[in-house]
Amino acid sequence: MATILSVSGSPSATSRTARLLRHLDQRLLAQGHEVIPLDVRDLPAEALLGADFRHPAIVRATALVEQADGVVVGTPIYKAAYSGLLKSLLDLLPQYALTGKTVLPLATGGSTAHVLAIDYALRPVLSSMGAKHIVPGWFTLDKDITVGDDGTLTVDPGSSEALTQVTDHFSAALGGRTALLAATG
Numbered sequence: 001m002a003t004i005l006s007v008s009g010s011p012s013a014t015s016r017t018a019r020l021l022r023h024l025d026q027r028l029l030a031q032g033h034e035v036i037p038l039d040v041r042d043l044p045a046e047a048l049l050g051a052d053f054r055h056p057a058i059v060r061a062t063a064l065v066e067q068a069d070g071v072v073v074g075t076p077i078y079k080a081a082y083s084g085l086l087k088s089l090l091d092l093l094p095q096y097a098l099t100g101k102t103v104l105p106l107a108t109g110g111s112t113a114h115v116l117a118i119d120y121a122l123r124p125v126l127s128s129m130g131a132k133h134i135v136p137g138w139f140t141l142d143k144d145i146t147v148g149d150d151g152t153l154t155v156d157p158g159s160s161e162a163l164t165q166v167t168d169h170f171s172a173a174l175g176g177r178t179a180l181l182a183a184t185g
Contacts, residue, residue, distance in 0.1 A: 001032040002174040005068035008039045009075035009086025015041075016145040017108045021074040023153045024106075024167050028072075031171045036064060040089045048088040058092055065093055070102040070174045073126065077109035077139070081121040090125060099130035104170040105137035106163075108145065115139045135173055138166045 006025050008018040018039055025035040038061060040048075047055035065071065075082040105122050107114070118137045126134050140163065144156035155163065 001034065002069035003034045003036065003067060004028055004070045004072060004174070005064050006035055006037045006072045007074065007086070007089075008037070008041070009073065009083045009089070010039075011041050011083060011085045012076075013041070014147075015076070016142055016147065017074045017076050017106075019147060019153050020108060020140060020145055020155070020163075021072060021106070023155070024072065024163060027164070027167050028171060031168075033070075033171065033174065036068070038064060040085050043089065048085070048092065051092060053092055061089065062093055062097070065097050068101060070104070070170065071098065071131075072104045072106065072170070073122065074106040074108070075122065077107050077114040077117045080114055080117050082107065082117065082125075090129070093129065095128075096130035098126060098132075100132050101130075102133045102135065102170065102173045103131045104135050104166065106166075107137070107139045108142055109139065110142045112139075112141065133173055135170045136166055138162055 006021050008015065008021050010017040022037060025037060028035050043057050043061060044055060047058050052058060075086045103126050105118050105126060107118050118139055123134055140159050144159040146154040
């Protein structure tokens with residue numbers, strides 16, 4: 001199966017975006033993929049903000065992108081755009097870092113006013129980086145993501161169904177188990 005890099009562009013340690021990505025990572029793992037999580041907030045700020053392409057953490061992140069067959073990019077939406085933290089990482093990657101890769105863009109935010117940010121802010125950048133195929137993404141409202149006191153993630157049923165569909169579409173585009181099941185079903 002495919003190797004997937006699951007990138008969270010949220011600056012928050014208690015991020016709904018990151019928790020949602022890790023939840024979807026489990027689905028992709030169950031479909032037979034290898035999933036490698038990358039929380040951009042864990043990269044050194046001085047390397048990101050100082051554009052230190054040679055910093056070992058940036059070199060490692062670049063290598064993870066290069067080795068991945070597919071990339072899930074998750075970001076909170078701020079002021080109708082993806083996070084500045086994600087932008088910092090994308091700016092440090094080679095111009096065509098996503099060449100030949102299948103990409104699933106995901107976003108979270110507080111208002112449906114930002115739902116088009118995936119298509120108007122994030123998708124063009126991913127495309128300019130050479131992504132082979134950017135599957136339809138999904139915007140999830142913050143209110144549809146609940147984290148229990150024990151850390152358990154609950155997603156509103158409507159959003160959960162949509163996320164399952166886009167995740168399975170991404171998996172199928174990578175040749176995941178869902179594609180195999182559909183072919184034999």
